[in-house]
Amino acid sequence: MTAVLLAAVSALLFGVVYQCPWRAVLLAGLLAAVGWGVYAALATVAHLMILPDFAGALVVGALAEVAAVWRRQPVSLFVVPAIIPFVPGYTAYQSMLTLIRGHFVSGLGLGLSAIVVAGSLAVGLALATAVVRPLVHRRRLPVPFGGR
């Protein structure tokens, strides 16, 4: 519970760092709270590995698409701050520490696991966009000419 609050408030503050309008900041904090709740619930189950991160990002991404349509604002306003608590900064730090201690193999392993977690976050967000966006945007404006 404390962790959910920490994640939400830190996402909110990163929203301020990224100059988000304050209403969007509050919504982003809410998204981070829900996403972190899902992440924390799944993280208690053993052997799921990167699934909690993926599920958390999926929830954040899907809710952000809904928020973007509701508020008629770009989805980045909600996604960018809300995903920050999920970024595997601690694993990246551990990798760096292990490398400077001269344990190259385990250091590279930790670095790779940080990259895999970051990748699963990105895939979760992208998948949420791909699935939710067509559902919430009924009408698409025509593309000017040819091309795509």
Next chain:
Amino acid sequence: MTMSDRTPNLWSDPLTVVAEAGVLLLTSGAETSRVEDTMERLAAAFGVPAQTMVMPTALFLHQAGGSTVMQRVRRRGTNLAVVELINAWSRDVAAGRLTLPGFAERLSAVSGYRRYPPAVEVAAAGVAAALLAVLFGAGWRNMPFALMAGVIAQGLRAGLRAHAVSPGVTDFLGAMLAALPALLDAGLGLGRGGAVLAGGLMVLVPGVMMTTGVRDGIAGDLLASVSRLLEAAVVAAAVAAGAALPLYLYILGHGRWPV
């Protein structure tokens, strides 16, 4: 790139105005597909249907059977206030509520716009770093050190933003200085120096860049994707190297480091 080095009459050229909107979106951290989409809609609304090609380092805008505008983009940041404003204005343009001169005038005022003053930004980064450090397992007594680290990291980045220091150098210096409070924490025997260090560095970690890179790739913007991922890798390497240097010297001197 900015208004001052342009003659005002260029601002009546729709393609130039649309390209400027694209540059502002790109330098404020919008993803590639949004920049292209917004530029194409704006161009269509101004009666000059155009094709676009957007990369993190440059953008092109070609009017069918007409001229082509190219804009070089050298530095990028994250300013979601600008993304939000241009989004709202381009919606007004598409709905016919905003004309070309009006849109151009608003654009020329939005460059460098900040919703929160630098002091608020730095304070927010500090508190966020402290909270993330606790999330990483630091205790409440470690929080002031993580707060210091966050303030140093964001303060240095905000301070150097105006100067022509290359981003990699900024991140290296920021990480090096942001590591010092964690060393102080460890030196005082308070423990959990690792969580303090990681929390402070979260301000500098290119998480958004990497996520946007993967999203661009999945959206099919391959060139943008690889360059963003490369940028993220360069920044991550700079941050890691910057933090590693003081940490390495500390471990050499003391031998012990509280994970």
